[in-house]
Amino acid sequence: MASAAIEITSQEDFLIHYNDFKARFARMQPEKEVIVRDPEMDVEGYVVIWNTGISKDGPLGRCGKGGTRITKDLSLEDVRRLSRAMAEKNAAAGLPLGGAKSGLKADPNAPDYEAKFKRFAELCRPLLHEHGGIFGGFGYDIGGKPPYNALWACEALGSTRSFTGKPVDMGGTDYDKEGIAGLGVAVAGKVMLTYHGVGVSAASFAVQGLGAMGAAVTRYFSEFGGNLKVLSDPKYKGAWRFHDTASPEMIAALTTQDFEAVNALLPKEATHLGEDCFEALYQDVDVVFPCAMEDAITAENAPKIQARFVCEGANNPTTEEAHEILFTRGIHAVPDIIANPGGIIAAFVELTSNVDNEENAKNRTKVEEAKRQTIEKVTASTTAFLDLVKQVAAPADKVGDFIAWRNILYGV
The missing domain is CATH 3.40.50.720 (NAD(P)-binding Rossmann-like Domain)
Structure with a gap:
């Protein structure tokens, strides 16, 4: 059943569905949780992926995406929580894209940060979408240092396909710099x-x-x-x-x-x-x-x-x-x-675009496409959100969560 088929006729009807969706989402578990380690280099990292069923009929097939957090006290539980939030954000934006998050337990200011990050990227290689996995790849989050993480990951992997937010000349949208x-x-x-x-x-x-x-x-x-x-x-x-x-x-x-x-x-x-x-x-x-x-x-x-x-x-x-x-x-x-789905919309453009790096560097094609899609999708989703708030007379956070859970459970 498509999410559009879930019709809400009253505030009471909204609350019944809201509580049902909340309980069902609370029972959901990640599709994949992986801890990667290299004890010799003192590398420990995490990848957690949710709800790729939402993307199975989209351009990427089954795939989850989110950014990469790097802090010295990071835990698997942190990444699990963050990836769950990405599942909600991606769904609320109407993207055919599951939620994911990766993370490296490391000090971004330590002298060995580059070496650890490159090793982390290598350890995650089998999970990556470009290698047949369901992990859409890395991106910037707390602890990231643009443009270096993109350069390091792409060098370690021998590919630019599995890091989003890259500089424009590497085929990216540089979405942090572009705002x-x-x-x-x-x-x-x-x-x-x-x-x-x-x-x-x-x-x-x-x-x-x-x-x-x-x-x-x-x-x-x-x-x-x-x-x-x-x-x-x-x-x-x-x-x-x-x-x-x-x-x-x-x-x-x-x-x-x-x-x-x-x-x-x-x-x-x-x-x-x-x-x-x-x-x-x-x-x-x-x-x-x-x-x-x-x-x-x-x-x-x-x-x-x-x-x-x-x-x-x-x-x-x-x-x-x-x-x-x-x-x-x-x-x-x-x-x-x-x-606030602009970053993941830009990431989706990077993952799905067929524009080559040379054209992108010359014409900023992916940047402009990411901006166009952000304006289009946020306009549509915000309007639909405001319509529902008006219809059911409920607080903004409840209506936003309702839309995300509905799309996760019934598709975009």
């Missing part, structure tokens, strides 16, 4: 405002966290016509509110993460609200983009939110209790599971 995940979040914010009759042009917005995600959201939402009014980040000494609108020079400096330029411009263009980065969440703006951390909006601070709209860029930045409070207060939200 494709942030593009998706900005699109979701634009769709949400438009859906509720608010013009994006000159809509005021605040961004908490100006790392790769927040910088890209700032870039693209400004290009859509938004007016950056508030930002916060520890590296910029907390929260700032612009006197009027951020200058083009400021937007450019934030986008490229030119810390020196940003810190020079801020005192000229903005008022310092203090060192508490959470202040950005509480300002009187049209839309807030939490792009910094998990559980940034909680039951304790959700009553302080003044914006009419919240669009999530970070992973799980709003707790379940906070979502309930926002919903009760009439604040519209798009959860990260709906707003």
